[in-house]
Amino acid sequence: MRTIKAHFFKIALTALLLLTKNFTASAQALDSLDVKIGQMILIGFPGPAVDAKVLDEVKRGMVGSIILFEKNIPAKNSFVDLKKIVWTYQHAAPIPLFVGIDQEGGRVNRLKDKYGFPRSITAAAMGKSPTLDSVRFYGEATASTLAGLGINVNFAPVVDLASNPNNPIIAKFGRAFSANEDSVALLAKEYIKAHHRYGVLTSLKHFPGHGSSKDDTHLGIADVTNTWEERELKPYQVLIDSGYADAVMTSHIVNRKLDKAGNPGTLSADILTGVLRNKLKFGGVIFTDDMQMHAITKHYGLEEAIRLAINGGVDIMTFSNNISGSDQRTVDAVHSIIRKMVEKGEIKKERIDESYRRVMKLKSQLNAGxxxxxxxxxxxxxxxxxxxxxxxxxxxxxxxxxxxxxxxxxxxxxxxxxxxxxxxxx
CATH class of the missing domain: 1.20.5 (Single alpha-helices involved in coiled-coils or other helix-helix interfaces)
Structure with missing residues (x-):
């Protein structure tokens, strides 16, 4: 415990010193609140090259995490050039970055074999194997690739249940291991173990369960009130209890069984604090699914969505600028909104401190695996x-x-x- 605390203090102190040092005399240095807010923001960047604006935001500690999509993969010499991009961002950061990617396999697969990366298969295909060898092999192939590139967080595995075979976003694309909660927990654990061997963190998704939905939250509200089952929490409970839940990603689904007001999971204190934190005893980092998905943007303003998410228990908010039809969200705008809410008392400073401690604790594990x-x-x-x-x-x-x-x-x-x-x- 003392080692973790000492490591945490060292990272925080170094970050503050570097941030102050990097500013010119005419620039206004970030204070500790700015640093903490920066660690709560995850962003994407435009193309297959280092973006000057994003690099500057990383250098100034305005963001603590970045996410990669297929648009960020160089078409030629893909491995080396992508590694250079990741390396440049990581070495510019005063606090180590979470460099994330959705590399589930199958349809949700940014590092495709056409770029020279290992072929992947869907979670459903892994789940149909008569042994655990398939999930172990593809889990290790994925993790070793990510580790080689410098990507340290995989937003996987999906632990939704394939309870609705006609689900347009989960079952349709084979993203769930199984319709059985025990099988999902077992396979997910093996997938995570493979990542841990290479020092890659994972994030379970989509809490509290997206498998029974009939709609796609990329396009609008998905309500699972009448289809969701309590057993959808089982994989989360098993993985949390056994120490395999590095982080959890929220879903934007509406579930009035868990939140009577009908707020999406990402914006619900009842779901995130009430169920995930208090009932399931999860004390780690909560990432949001993309805050620019239409389930959020079509029904909530930016400020309201940020306020509800943070007060609900979210630690890191994702703004990918990768959703068609959504307004661009700049780091400066998000950062400013959060700071003003803290200054007005709409978000307590203690709530920001909680997230900062969780994020820093998880980052301290990046070199321990x-x-x-x-x-x-x-x-x-x-x-x-x-x-x-x-x-x-x-x-x-x-x-x-x-x-x-x-x-x-x-x-x-x-x-x-x-x-x-x-x-x-x-």
């Missing part, structure tokens, strides 16, 4: 298990030997001739 560390940990666990088994075997052997000795003694005693009693003379 390399292959050597993973295998050392696994070897340590195996050694402990072997030693425990040895001790149990020794105890069993001693008990068996004692029992054999007892039987021998009883047998020997039984074979001894009984002494005749002498008659008394009259």
């Amino acid at each position: 390399d292959r050597a560390t993973y295998y050392q940990q696994q070897l340590g666990k195996a050694n402990v298990a072997v030693e425990e088994a040895n001790q149990r075997a020794k105890q069993t052997l001693l008990e068996a030997q004692a029992m054999v000795e007892k039987v021998k003694q009883e047998a020997a005693a039984a074979q001894q001739p009984k002494k005749k009693k002498k008659r008394k003379k009259d």
Whole structure:
């Protein structure tokens, strides 16, 4: 615990010093609130090259995370050139960036084989395999690719249930492992383990469950009030309890069973704080799905959406500028809105501090999951298990030997001739 706290303090102090140092005399230095707000913002960038404006925002600590889409993949020499892009952003950041991507496999697959990356398959295809070898193999192929590029967060696996086979955004594209909650939890855990071997974090999605929806939240509101089932929480509970939930991504679905006011999950304190935090005991980072999806933008203004999301329990908001028909959201605008709300008391500063602590704690784990560390940990666990088994075997052997000795003694005693009693003379 002391090591984590010391690491956290070191990162925070270094960040503040670097931020102050990087500003010119005429520029206004960011204060600690600005730094903390910056860590709550995730953005996309326009094309297959480093964007000067985004690079400047990264340097100034205005954003703490970036996300990659297929539009960001250079058409030629893809691996090396994409790695250069990621490297440039990461090394410009005063605090390490979360560099994220939706690399689920199948349809949701940014790093396609046409660019020279490993072929991927859908979660549904992995789930149909008679063994766990498929999810382990493709999980490791994905994770090793991401790690090589410097991408440290995969917004996967999907732990929605394929409960509605006609679902237009989940089941239709094979994004769910199974319709069975136990199978989803099992397969998701193996997928996450493969990522952890390469030091790549994952984010479960789409909380609290998108599998039963009949509509696509990219296009508008999706209401699952009459179709959602309690069992859709099971994969989250299993993975949280077993320590495999690095982060969770929200969904924009409406579920009046969980939020009577009908706010989408991303903007619902009842769902995020009430269910995810309090009921399921999740203390990690909550990412939003894209705040520019039409389920949000068509029904909520930017300011209202930000206020509800942060007060609801969100830690990092996604503004990809990648949704067709949505207004562009600049970092300056989002940053300014959050700061003004804090100054007005519409968002408590303590709420910002909570998110900052969670984000920094997760970032402190970015270098703690390399292959050597993973295998050392696994070897340590195996050694402990072997030693425990040895001790149990020794105890069993001693008990068996004692029992054999007892039987021998009883047998020997039984074979001894009984002494005749002498008659008394009259």
